[in-house]
Amino acid sequence: MSILEVENLSISFQQYGSGLKRRTLDVMSNLSIALEAGEILAVVGSSGSGKSLLAHAILGILPDNAKTSGDIRYNGEVLTPERLQSLRGKEIALIPQSVNFLDPLMQVGKQVRQSARKGDAISRQKAVFERYQLAPHVAKMYPFQLSGGMARRTLLSTAAVSGADVIIADEPTPGLDETVMKEALENFKEFADEGRAVMLITHDIEAALTIADKIAVFYAGTVVEIAPIEDFTGNGEKLRHPYTKALWKALPKNDFIPIPGAQPHLDDLPLGCLFAPRCPLMTEACTKARPEMRDLRGGKVRCIHAT
């Protein structure tokens, strides 16, 4: 059984325009995804594709004007706000994207010690700082005194000492140099080997490939493909969705050649397939209806042309 299951999650925001005009923005549509114990699922996609929203929906920290439908289940039971309250930080931990999530008025060592639920907080904080190459005196510093990479490592430390079963890491690696990045990724791998589940949200496919088991590709608020990492190879022949293929080919280590255009804006989404306006395989059928997610070659894809 999956430890965490998201089924048909849709999110919309109520917004007020000029005057009393109210509009509803659909920011996520029918998203389904599952996290298995002992597994790392990477979630990749461009900014604005809904990656962070998913993390915030799971943790129940969406803004007040958000409306959701669909189910999120933890260990088979629906996650209610009350249940979340008792699980957050203990069984489900978030490594937030922005380093602004650190408390600006508390020494960072203390912030990490506060997150340690089991064992001796002081020794655990010291051990994790050593692991991430943060000097002992850093524990007494405040967030504004840290470089971007050091703040990032502090956030990683809080999750590492929490002992949670599900770790949701929202862009944990940008700005880290190679050795620390490797250390962080190793650490995620260890979490998974200990039987925990890790959701690694990132736009860095190459980093994801080094540790993940599966990759879910997001585009404009939905999942277009879920593929085992072995499929990310060569020219992307084994990949299913045209967007995934384009993403793969645009990497600096591959062709470094982009497809034109941009992800559609949420207030101007196409009626049919969300990728159709940029898709080389687009036919009339693509513009009529949103394709359903279907199983294909050991993965999932949302495209009527994928074979």
Added chain:
Amino acid sequence: MRLEAKGISFKYGKNPWLFQDVDFEIEAGEVVGLTGVSGRGKTTFCRILAGFERPVEGEITLGGKPLQQTGVHPVQMVLQHPEQAVNPRWKMQKVLQESGPLDDALRERLGIERTWLSRWPNELSGGELQRFCVARALAANPKFLIADEMTTMLDAITQAQIWQAVLEAAKEREMGIIVVSHERNLIKRLCDRVVEL
């Protein structure tokens, strides 16, 4: 034209030296990678080159002469987080016009759609905002561009789109580029040579 930094040392207030006696040079049209472990002072060094900080010791020359103190700075910098680099209370059109009149060719080359000009910064994604920041820097006609983790937060397709446009512009104008990045494959793809700080 060569940009040269000689014997640059820097520290914040009474803190220990961040770096000491650093030499660096880049020729017009050259693409140079700048790497180093996190916290080493890469961003601070770039800020000195772009005139946001004064070095405690050492000097910077452009074409053998000290940098001018007034007017548009010939070294422009694009940062990692575009949302921190634009005025949140200005619409994008005004943001873009800060460095000069609108240049439609440049705008199109960077994939900035005309409709985005009437939006507020918080209505655009990071990738879209970063295109504006690049356009704003290029419109100032800099001799050198510093890309400090410019595409680190962006997906691969947007990253390739922006770099394609920047490299084309650099070639036409003989503009030099300093690339700060931790991504080895990106550095390998872009740079003529790499300097470690």
